[in-house]
Amino acid sequence: MGRAAPLSFVCAVAHLAGAYFSSRNRLRGQGGGGRLIWQQLINGLVTGSTYALIALGYTMVYGVLQLINFAHGEIYMAGAFAGLLLVTAAELPFLAALVLAMVIAACVGVVVEFVAYRPLRRSSRLAVLISAIGMSIFLQNLGLWIFGPSTRSFLPPFPVVSFEIGGLRTNTLHLLTLAVALAMMVGLQFLVARTKMGKAMRAVAQDREAAALMGISVNRTIAFTFAIGSALAAAAGVMVGMLFNAVTPTMGIMPGLKGFVAAVLGGIGHIPGAMLGGLVLGMIEVLGVALLSSQWRDAIAFAILILVLLYRPSGLLGKPAPEKV
DSSP states (O other): OTTHHHHHHHHHHHHHHHHHHHHHHHHHHHSOHHHHHHHHHHHHHHHHHHHHHHHHHHHHHHHHHSOOOTTHHHHHHHHHHHHHHHHHTSOOOHHHHHHHHHHHHHHHHHHHIIIIIGGGTTSOHHHHHHHHHHHHHHHHHHHHHHHOSSOBOOOOSSOOOEEEETTEEEEHHHHHHHHHHHHHHHHHHHHHHHSHHHHHHHHHHHOHHHHHHTTOOHHHHHHHHHHHHHHHHHHHHHHHHHHHTOBOTTTTHHHHHHHHHHHHHHOTTOHHHHHHHHHHHHHHHHHHHHHTOGGGHHHHHHHHHHHHHHHOTTOSSOOOOOOOO
16 A cells, blocks of 8 residues: 555656647647647636636635635526526527526525525534535536436527637637626626725625624625625626537536635635636646646646645735734
C-alpha cells in the first residue's frame, strides 16, 4: 500500500506530460498554434462568464448568511428549463423569455430559502449543510420526475451568425452571452453599492442583529439576496442551454460545483472576486483542455480549488479573516 500511492502519482504525472506534449505537437502540426491559443482564450471567456454568474449567487448568499447554498446548481437547471419552455411552448422572444426565466428562478430561490434555510438559521452549520444537500437532491429528482431523464434541445430563438475578428472565429451567441453576463455583473454591482436594498444587504452581512435593531427587515433582505442570486443563475442556465443546445435535469451538478470553485478562487463573499474567479476558471479550464485533453476538464477545476485552499484560502481578492485572541 505504501508503494502504490507514489506509483499512482508517477503514472498520473506521466499521463499528464504525455497528453501535454501530444497536444503541443498537434498544435505545431496544425500551424498557427498561437492563434489557436487565443481562440481558446475567447472560448474560455465565454465559459468563464457563465461560471461568474453562478459564482455570484454563491458569494452573495455566503456574504449575508455565511453558508453555501449547494442547491444553487439545481436553480440554474430550473432557470434553463424555464427559458426553454418560454421560448418553445410560449414562443416568447429571447429577451422576454430570459427575464421571465430569471423571475421564475428567483421565486424558486425564495422558496428554497424559506423551506430549507430559514428554519435552521440558528442551528449548527452541519445541519444547514445537510439541508442544502438534501434540497439539491430533491430539486434534481423533481426535475427528473417532471421533465424526464432525456436531453432536450434548446435552439436559440434567433439566427446565430458566425464571423471572424482578426482571424479568430466567434458568433453572435457568444457575444450575446458575454453581453448578458457583463450587464448582470454591472447591474449587481450598482444594486449592492448604490441602492437602499443593497445597503440593507451590506448591513445584514456585517451584523445581522445590529441591522435588525436599526429597522432593517432581515428576513426580507435575505430572501431578496436569494432571489437575486437565483436570477443570475437562471441567466447563466439559459445562455448555457443555448450554447450547448442541450438542457437536462442533471445539468446543474457540475456547473454548480464549478461556480463554487470560482467563488472560492476569487474570494468567497467578495462580489468582484466572484466575477474574476469565474473568468479565470473558464479560461484556465479551456486552455487545459486544449493543451492536455478534454478528460481533464473537470479535474482542472478541482485541482485549482485544492491549490487555492492550500496556499490562498481567502482567494484572489479576498482578505484573510483577522484572528481573534
